[in-house]
Amino acid sequence: MxxxxxxxxxxxxxxxxxxxxxxxxxxxxxxxxxxxxxxxxxxxxxxxxxxxxxxxxKNHTNTIGMVVPEVTDAFFSQLVKGAEDYLNGEGYMIMLCNSSNDTKREDHYIEELLHRAVDGLIIASPHILDSEVFTRLKDKRCPFILLDRERNERQEGRIAVDDFAGGYEATKHLIDLGHRDIGIIVSDASFYNVFERFEGYRKAMQEHSLPVLEKWIVSGDQTMQGGLDATRKLFEQDAQVTAIFATNDLMATGAYRYAYEEGIAIPETLSVIGFDDIELAAFMTPPLTTIRQPIYEMGALAAKALLGKIEHPEEAMPNHLLKLDLIERSSTKRFDSGSSSTV
Amino acid sequence: MxxxxxxxxxxxxxxxxxxxxxxxxxxxxxxxxxxxxxxxxxxxxxxxxxxxxxxxxKNHTNTIGMVVPEVTDAFFSQLVKGAEDYLNGEGYMIMLCNSSNDTKREDHYIEELLHRAVDGLIIASPHILDSEVFTRLKDKRCPFILLDRERNERQEGRIAVDDFAGGYEATKHLIDLGHRDIGIIVSDASFYNVFERFEGYRKAMQEHSLPVLEKWIVSGDQTMQGGLDATRKLFEQDAQVTAIFATNDLMATGAYRYAYEEGIAIPETLSVIGFDDIELAAFMTPPLTTIRQPIYEMGALAAKALLGKIEHPEEAMPNHLLKLDLIERSSTKRFDSGSSSTV
CATH class of the missing domain: 1.10.260.40 (lambda repressor-like DNA-binding domains)
Known part of the structure; x- marks a missing residue:
């Protein structure tokens, strides 16, 4: 001892x-x-x-609690890293908890972290939080910041990307390449950000007087397996698309896998665009064209805003609307209308 | 309040x-x-x-500290998940810390976690720990378990895989397919487990009276980029191999990326075998043949052994030597000696 x-x-x-x-x-x-x-x-x-x-x-622990839906998901592990690097630099540690996308588990973890007297919380959640959770956070006077895909309304500490604009840009990229029959893989779960990406897709199609056929829209888990299953669904319902917009990169990986199984060449016969730009995207074969989210930066900004709040509780946390960038790699290609569609 | x-x-x-x-x-x-x-x-x-x-x-926190080298690495996030799922089921939380493969940062984190009175520690480390760290752990009477690739000697709580056997099996698989000129990508850093895999490779080659040429051995970071760089080196030094054993799956991803760039077909012209079987391996195109480590199970076993130690400090933690399995997918193929070698 x-x-x-x-x-x-x-x-x-x-x-x-x-x-x-x-x-x-x-x-x-x-x-x-x-x-x-x-x-x-x-x-x-x-x-x-x-x-x-x-x-x-001192009533101070130099510990920040962070709740994420899934630490094995490359998106969230990158987000954690951004937050952690910033916090470590400021002498803070992270107590990381995995909610497994489960609302109850998330509430439980927030409660447990409060109980452990962390100095603040970063809550990465795809859910609308229970009002009781907010009450608890307020009662405990625990500063927190949400990385919640804009689910919960608030006036400060919004760190957001414009998912609508990202969905629009992804789709417009495909349209600009001459594609007309464009499938989209959305999420099974009702994630607000995915819905926004879908709305962006719909707007781009409408603006170019293109229909959006029901058979072009499939959904699945936001995982590699989910992307594989959704792509299979798309092809099995004879969607006749020449391009796919996968609303996250992991799902795009599943689309690649399906195309490989069926001998469909990307991008020669099928263009694929993703969303996120996780590290893997640049290493896929072919390298994935995608919409880049500044994931690491989002984690760091959340950490920074939270520490600011801890030091100056009276000041509002800044809001950030971050830019999304189209990263053109090799998975999308000009569609030659002379060739036949693939599905 | x-x-x-x-x-x-x-x-x-x-x-x-x-x-x-x-x-x-x-x-x-x-x-x-x-x-x-x-x-x-x-x-x-x-x-x-x-x-x-x-x-x-009560002097009890129901919190386990866990230090990992890199949470963004799919291997470690899977290991964390295995430990976390087990611990959550037993009413424990994980305080997760990322050492970024840095010995000093690792020591610092262990110290900080001890200072925060966690009930126990899971230390995933590729390093030989400073003897002072062991002294501190002992002084604090803090139960701990190492997932250290067999770096630190001890009598209990060894959770190991036979890396030598895994390296041997990977290489033998390639030899059995008719390959004779087999490159290997090892790690820049002197990781004991990678060294063992390399020794397994060497033994398999020797047993089949095959030489191991210096130009067949390249090293890099244990990342996708590291695998890409190492594969490039291999080809630039005119290694003339028909197969590559990448000593982890991430590096295999980099080998795929190089092959894609250079128009080398896997497995038609080049066979690739990995090591780990991270989730991605099954989704690569072509799906990666690899040596499966039971990563999730290792995390869960470490957590279980640690909780056992916390409850019964007088009992030794069990040792586990886990089985590695060859997972045959589509990235390795019979080598037809009639065709020319690729590099």
Whole structure:
């Protein structure tokens, strides 16, 4: 065990109460000699205040709780890294929890983290949070920031990307390449951001007087397997598309996998565009054209805003609307209307 | 703020000290009436003991610290998930820290976690730990388990895979397919497990009276980019191989990317085998033949052993030597010696 105040007391002959007050900077009323003796002994004996005892007094843990839906998802692990790198630089640690996209588990974790007296919370959630959770956060006076895909209304600390514009841009890229019959893979779950991407797709199609056929729209889990299953559905319902907009990169990976199985060449016969620009996107074969979200930066910005709030609770956290960029790689290609459609 | 003991005192007229003792189950010397009054008020007022205060007494946090080299690496996020799922099921949370493969940062995190009085530590590390770290762990009486690729010697809590056997099996698979000129991508850093895989490769080659040419051995970062760079090196030094053993799947992804760039067909012209079987392996095009490590299970086993140690400190943690399996997919193919080699 590390040195305790009791051991310092034994060594110096000074009472525990006195030592405790001196070590906590409240020893003004004791003699200079006593203070020197105690501080010298503490230094010699490498005394380090017990974390809990210290925090009973300072009420500060230098720990930020972070809840993410799925740490194995490349998007979220990148988000965590952005937050962590920033926080580490400022002397904070992250207590990371995985909600597995489950609302109850998420609520439970937020509750547990509050109970553990973290200094603040970063909550990455695809859900509308229970109003009770907000009440708890407020009651505990725990600063928090949401990375919630714009699900929960608020006036400060919004770190958002324009999913609608991203969906529009992805679709317009395909239309500009001459594609007319464009499938879209959306999410099974009702994620607001995916809905926005879909609306962007619909707007781009409408603006170019293109219909959106029901058979072009498929949904699945936002995973590689989900993308594979959704692409299979698309082809099995004879969608006749020449291009696919996968609303995240993992699903695009599944589309590649389906195309490989069926001998469909990307981009020669089928163009695919993703969304996110996870690290993998540049390493897919062919490298994936996608809409880049500044994921790492979002994590870092959330961490920065939260620390600002912890230091200046009276100031509102800044809002950020981040830019999305089209990253053109090799998975999309000009559609030659002379060739037959693929599905 | 939540209900405090002070508020219960105000409501009941009982002293803070008495209430504290009653709520901590040490109130036997008080009257039944007083005890009932206090417990009833605490229930009514939804009193929840302050986490730090409670832990000053119980010295138990239900928190496990976990240090990993890189949470964005699919291998480690899978390992974390295995540990987390097990721990959550047992009512524990994980405080996750990312060492970024840096020994100093790792030491610092272990120290910080100890300072935060976690109940135990899971340390996933590619390093030999500083002996001071072990001393600290011992001094703090903090149970820990290492997922350290067999770097640190110990008698209990070894969760290992036979990397040598895995390297041997991967290479033998290629030899059995008729390959003779087999390149290997190892790690820049001196990771013990990668060295073992390399030794397995060497043994398989020797057993089949095949030479191991220096130009067949390249190294890089254990990342997708590292695999790409290493494969480029291999080809630029005119290695003349027909197959590559990438000692992890991420590096295999980089090899695919190089082959794509250069128009080299996998597996028709070049066979590639990986190591790990991360989720991505099954979704690569072509799906990657690899050596499966039971990553999720390793995380869960480590968590289980650690909790066992926390409950029964006197008992040794079990050792596990886990099986590696060859997963044959589509990235390796019989080499027809009639065709020319590729590099």
């Amino acid at each position: 590390s040195t305790t105040i009791r051991e310092i007391a034994e060594k110096t002959g000074v009472s525990i109460t006195t030592i405790s007050q001196i070590l906590n900077g409240k020893g003004d009323r004791f003699s200079e000699a006593t203070r020197k003796k105690v501080l010298h002994a503490a230094e010699q004996m490498k005394y380090k205040p017990n974390f809990f005892a210290k925090n009973m007094i | 939540s209900t405090t003991i002070r508020e219960i005192a105000e409501k009941t007229g009982v002293s803070i000290t008495t209430i504290s003792q009653i709520l901590n189950g040490k109130g036997d010397r008080f009257s039944e009436a007083t005890r009932k009054k206090v417990l009833h008020a605490a229930e009514q007022m939804k009193y929840k003991p302050n986490f730090f205060a409670k832990n000053m007494i």
